[in-house]
Amino acid sequence: MSGTNLLQTRISNRRAVFNAVRSKGPITRAELAQVIGLTVPAISNIASELEEAGLIRQEGKRAGLRGQPAVELSLDPKGGYSIGLSLAYRQVSGVVVDLTGEVIRSETIEISERGPQATADALANLAKRLIAASQVPADKLWGVGCSVPGTVENGTFWYDKVQEGDDWTRFHLAETLEMLTGTRVYVENDATVAAIGERLYGIGRHTRSFFYMHFNLGIGGGLVLDGLSYRGAFGGAGEIGHMIVKPGGRLCACGSRGCLEQYVSLYAAAETICGPERTPDEVPSEEVTSALRNGDPRLAAWVAEAAQYLRIAIRNIEALFDPDTIILGGGLPQQLFDDLIAAANPLLPNLIHRHGNTQPRLMCAEHASQLPALGAAALPIALVTQMHGTTLAQPIDGSSGNAALAFLGIC
Incomplete structure (x- = not known):
C-alpha cells in the first residue's frame, strides 16, 4: 500500500464524482453523497469544480421530492x-x-x-x-x-x-x-x-464483473473484475481462444491441438463454406450471413458443433472467475450470435450459487456488431x-x- 497526500485525495474524490455522474447520471448531489460516502457540502464543492472544468453540467431539476426540486448533474458531452x-x-x-x-x-x-x-x-x-x-x-x-x-x-x-x-x-x-x-x-x-467499451457504454453499466468473448477471425477474451479492466502481467489475460476444449483435436497455430478458436470463431464458420478455391480468411462476413439466412446446412452443422465447445469454455470461465455474466461480441454476424446463444442453452450446470443475480449467464454485447x-x-x-x-x-x-x-x- 502507498501513502496518500492531500492532492492525491482531492484527485481521487474528483474521479469518484466524475465516474459516478458518468455511470449513474443524471444524479443529484444528495444521491452522489450516498453513492460515494462524502458529505453533501463536499460533493457540492467537487461538483462545482468539475462544472467549472467543463466536465459535468446541470441537467435539470428532479420533481416530486420534498422541498425544493433537486438539481440533477450529468456529463457535459463537449x-x-x-x-x-x-x-x-x-x-x-x-x-x-x-x-x-x-x-x-x-x-x-x-x-x-x-x-x-x-x-x-x-x-x-x-x-x-x-x-x-x-x-x-x-x-x-x-x-x-x-x-x-x-x-x-x-x-x-x-x-x-x-x-x-x-x-x-x-x-x-x-x-x-x-x-x-x-x-x-x-x-x-x-x-x-x-471489454472496456462494454464496461463504459454497454452491459458493464449494470454489472460489476463479466468476461467478454471477442470474436474476430479467431476468438479472444477481455476481463472486467469488480468494475476494473484486468489485462494480466503481460497483457495476455483472457486469451480464451487457446483454451483446449478437445484434447488431441485440430492442430492450432499456437502448436497445441483442440484449441477453442479451431471450433468457435469466424474463421471456423467460414471454413465450412469457403471451398477448395479460397482460404477461410478470404470469405467476407456478409457471405457468412447470407449463407446462414439461406439455411445453408453446413453452417447449421457448424453452429451445433461450436455450441458444444462454447459450453465447455463458459463452464471453465465461470469456475475460474465467477463473473456476473459472459458476453459474446465482436465480428460475427448478429444472426450467428443469436444462433450460437440459442444452441448453447441450456448451459452446463453451474455449481456456483449466483445469490439472486438476475443477469443471464450468457448475453450478447450491446455493441456486438456496431463500430x-x-x-x-x-x-x-x-x-x-x-x-x-x-x-x-x-x-x-x-x-x-x-x-x-x-x-x-x-x-
Missing part, C-alpha cells in the same frame, strides 16, 4: 473527445466520440498493405482526417485509442500471432502513432478494448474510471497539455 481506431483483417476503422460515448463521426477504409509502417501510416492518416472533419478542439482531445488483434506489452509493442518473427515483432506501434499524430496514444488488444472502434475510443476515458490504480497499458508520453486530464490526475 467536455472531451477521443478517437478510436480499430485494426482488423484488411481494413481499419475509426470513430470520434464525445465524453458520453456519442459517435460524432466514423470512417472505415480498406487496406491492402499489411506491413507495420504502412499500417501505422494508414491508422494515423485516418485519425487526422477524423479530427479535421469533426473539428474537435485540440485542448478537448483526450487521446487516441487503438485496438489491434495481438498481444500488447506496456502499450508499445504489438505481436501479430500469425506473423510472429517478421517485421511486426516488437514493433513500437503506439510510439509511432504518437509521432505521426502528435497526440497521446493507447494501444491495446482488441478483446480487452471490447468496432468504439471500444478503442473508450481507452483514454477508461484511465479516469480506473479508481484503484489502473491495469491498463500506459501511453508512451506521460505528459499532457489537456487541462481536464490534468485536473483528473491523468498527466
Whole structure:
C-alpha cells in the first residue's frame, strides 16, 4: 500500500464524482453523497469544480421530492473527445466520440498493405482526417485509442500471432502513432478494448464483473473484475481462444491441438463454406450471413458443433472467475450470435450459487456488431474510471497539455 497526500485525495474524490455522474447520471448531489460516502457540502464543492472544468453540467431539476426540486448533474458531452481506431483483417476503422460515448463521426477504409509502417501510416492518416472533419478542439482531445488483434506489452509493442518473427515483432506501434499524430496514444488488444467499451457504454453499466468473448477471425477474451479492466502481467489475460476444449483435436497455430478458436470463431464458420478455391480468411462476413439466412446446412452443422465447445469454455470461465455474466461480441454476424446463444442453452450446470443475480449467464454485447472502434475510443476515458490504480497499458508520453486530464490526475 502507498501513502496518500492531500492532492492525491482531492484527485481521487474528483474521479469518484466524475465516474459516478458518468455511470449513474443524471444524479443529484444528495444521491452522489450516498453513492460515494462524502458529505453533501463536499460533493457540492467537487461538483462545482468539475462544472467549472467543463466536465459535468446541470441537467435539470428532479420533481416530486420534498422541498425544493433537486438539481440533477450529468456529463457535459463537449467536455472531451477521443478517437478510436480499430485494426482488423484488411481494413481499419475509426470513430470520434464525445465524453458520453456519442459517435460524432466514423470512417472505415480498406487496406491492402499489411506491413507495420504502412499500417501505422494508414491508422494515423485516418485519425487526422477524423479530427479535421469533426473539428474537435485540440485542448478537448483526450487521446487516441487503438485496438489491434495481438498481444500488447506496456502499450508499445504489438505481436501479430500469425506473423510472429517478421517485421511486426516488437514493433513500437503506439510510439509511432504518437509521432505521426502528435497526440497521446493507447494501444491495446482488441478483446480487452471490447471489454472496456462494454464496461463504459454497454452491459458493464449494470454489472460489476463479466468476461467478454471477442470474436474476430479467431476468438479472444477481455476481463472486467469488480468494475476494473484486468489485462494480466503481460497483457495476455483472457486469451480464451487457446483454451483446449478437445484434447488431441485440430492442430492450432499456437502448436497445441483442440484449441477453442479451431471450433468457435469466424474463421471456423467460414471454413465450412469457403471451398477448395479460397482460404477461410478470404470469405467476407456478409457471405457468412447470407449463407446462414439461406439455411445453408453446413453452417447449421457448424453452429451445433461450436455450441458444444462454447459450453465447455463458459463452464471453465465461470469456475475460474465467477463473473456476473459472459458476453459474446465482436465480428460475427448478429444472426450467428443469436444462433450460437440459442444452441448453447441450456448451459452446463453451474455449481456456483449466483445469490439472486438476475443477469443471464450468457448475453450478447450491446455493441456486438456496431463500430468496432468504439471500444478503442473508450481507452483514454477508461484511465479516469480506473479508481484503484489502473491495469491498463500506459501511453508512451506521460505528459499532457489537456487541462481536464490534468485536473483528473491523468498527466
